[in-house]
Amino acid sequence: MELDELxxxxxxxxxxxxxxxxxxxxxxxxxxxxxxxxxxxxxxIKKLAGxxxxxxxxxxxxxxxxxxxxxxxxxxxxxxxxxxSVISYIWLIxxxxxxxxxxxxxxxxxxxxxxxVIERYKLKITKNAYILAPFMIVGVFLSAGIxxxxxxxxxxYALCIIVFLISTYIRTKHGTVARLRKLEKDIEEISKLExxxxxx
Numbered sequence: 001m002e003l004d005e006l007x008x009x010x011x012x013x014x015x016x017x018x019x020x021x022x023x024x025x026x027x028x029x030x031x032x033x034x035x036x037x038x039x040x041x042x043x044x045i046k047k048l049a050g051x052x053x054x055x056x057x058x059x060x061x062x063x064x065x066x067x068x069x070x071x072x073x074x075x076x077x078x079x080x081x082x083x084x085s086v087i088s089y090i091w092l093i094x095x096x097x098x099x100x101x102x103x104x105x106x107x108x109x110x111x112x113x114x115x116x117v118i119e120r121y122k123l124k125i126t127k128n129a130y131i132l133a134p135f136m137i138v139g140v141f142l143s144a145g146i147x148x149x150x151x152x153x154x155x156x157y158a159l160c161i162i163v164f165l166i167s168t169y170i171r172t173k174h175g176t177v178a179r180l181r182k183l184e185k186d187i188e189e190i191s192k193l194e195x196x197x198x199x200x
Contacts, residue, residue, distance in 0.1 A: 033104060036186045040102050043180075047096040054089065069145075077142025084136040091125040108191045115187060119180045133164070 069075075098118045104111060137160065140146075147153070 036183055037104055039183050039186075040099070040104070043183075044096075044099055047092070047099055051089075051092055051096060054085075071145075073142045074145060077139045077144070080135050080139030081143055082139070084132050084139060087132065088129060088136075091128070095121060095125065108187055112184065112187045112191065115180055115184050119184070122180065130164075130168070 095118070098114070098121060102111060102114055102118075
């Protein structure tokens with residue numbers, strides 16, 4: 001009789017333990033989902049600001065100060081700078097649309113795939129932006145009438161290279177790609193919890 005009571009108590013204890021574990025996992029999953037949702041919302045806001053602020057700058061700062069000239073250097077500078085700016089802006093719009101598609105109501109696997117697509121796209125446009133950056137800088141100098149090939153500009157070029165290297169490091173370490181990788185880790189944790197729930 002005592003053995004049967006012990007077995008019954010053990011079974012009941014095991015059931016309570018499983019229920020508590022299941023509740024704890026569900027709470028952890030919800031907490032991770034809230035964190036992921038906050039990060040995605042912040043990413044969307046940041047990218048939207050990145051789309052709106054340049055337009056405000058162009059309308060209120062750049063356009064009122066533009067002095068048009070038909071000199072070859074200035075026209076070439078405007079063409080270079082304008083075309084590089086338009087290409088970069090199109091890339092930003094596409095990136096924002098990819099982030100906007102993220103929806104936590106879909107399966108975790110789908111969200112994880114979408115994050116990988118965004119990360120790949122971001123790495124691609126970052127690489128392409130660094131390739132186009134020198135052309136944009138040349139465009140700025142030419143359109144502003146600055147003597148691009150003057151030896152007096154060497155200290156400025158050195159400063160540009162230093163800023164470029166620091167920017168590369170910060171973008172890699174703390175930029176969008178780093179934030180996407182953090183999101184991916186959270187998604188992976190949620191996915192593990194879901195797999196464990198299925199195995200119960």
